[in-house]
Amino acid sequence: MRPSLVLLAGAVAAPATAGTVTVTIPRLDVAEYHRPYVAIWLEPAGGGAARTLGVWYDVKKGGNEPGTKWLADLRAWWRKGGRSMAMPADGISGATRAPGQYRIPLPADLKPGAYVLNVEAARETGGRELVSVPLTVPNPTARAAGKAELGAVAVAAR
């Protein structure tokens, strides 16, 4: 989070700031747990180019099998645009996250319209899940939840 940027955007763009996405990574009771790879992206509701808001992967792992090797396991995101991005991506990619709630700002320059927010998680020795939820800009509000690999996904206007 960069509160100053959000504040600034709010002050300049008269109609609305874009909002905030909250993603929950659930705590799982499994013998072998690895933090999931997660991708968060927006697609225009009528189809069109995806805009990636966040990618959490094993950024530090290098060598023969770098952390990027498994990005394709986020297969919906990979197909929708992940494969055309260079990693690491400034302001977008980051390390995998422990279970908990994470807030990701929606880009302040989002044009008004209908979108679908997608959150996809894939976990080593675990499952894969995609949660999609429609939202409109300005004043987005949305709520959905995963069943296995993702907890609540919420969008709020601020």
Add this chain to the structure above:
Amino acid sequence: MSPVLRRLIAPAVLGAALMSVPAIVSAHRGWLLPSGTVFSGTDGWVTVDAAVSNDLFFFDHQPMRIEAVKVWQPDGSDGQLQNGATGRYRSTFDVKLDKPGTWKIGSAQNAVMGSFKADGVEKRIGRRGPPRPGEGAPLTVADIPANATDVKLTEVSGRNEIFVTAGEPTTKVFATTGKGLEFAPVTHPDELVAGQPARFRFLIDGKPAAGLKATVIPGGKRYRDAEGAQELVAGPDGIVTVNWPAAGMYWLNATATDAKPTTPRATERRMSYTTTLEVLTP
């Protein structure tokens, strides 16, 4: 299957693709099975199983010979096949996907089969099945004597190819030559998703292969009762539309026969195209 038939087809270099043997043999399917089709980055390797069998994708019959298998890099230039090995039931090899884009891996066969009569004796061109002990090299077209009669020749050609992609899919390896039966996909073969129909165009001598027949069979045969084959026919535009009921690996085989061989004196041309396709979940 009878022992005799089994022996006949035993080496089946590319059994299904060669199709030069009696109809029953076409049930033997040659296939290349990649470890994956969608790869991230350019540090990855694809490893491929190559075999000939009835049930897909179980290696339980004959290995596919890999001497003729070639690799095309995304820019169309030759790539490298590594760690090739042929076992009792299957061959394996690796390809290092060190360049971004779509790679092609596979082989093509061309043969002329048939017969002629010389001095009242019928002789065969080409060999059906494996070499038998004590048997010399098969006769070729060049062996047909000037006084031969009843010359019957069939041109047989087949391609068996797979496509794997590192990073973003590209289409250069789909460039066609305008010769024989060729695959010109509309839907990229490394972007297949269950529930989303895929469209593949087939060309014969560069023109849409209207009416071409294609069979699509899902892998995992041992774990279900039905063969689950889809029998499809290309429209006037040469396009076959495939619906994927579920994610998984699928074997596609397209065949066509016409009377436009390029070999002198041949009267018929039999063509086949085989590929293995990976369908992912949405």
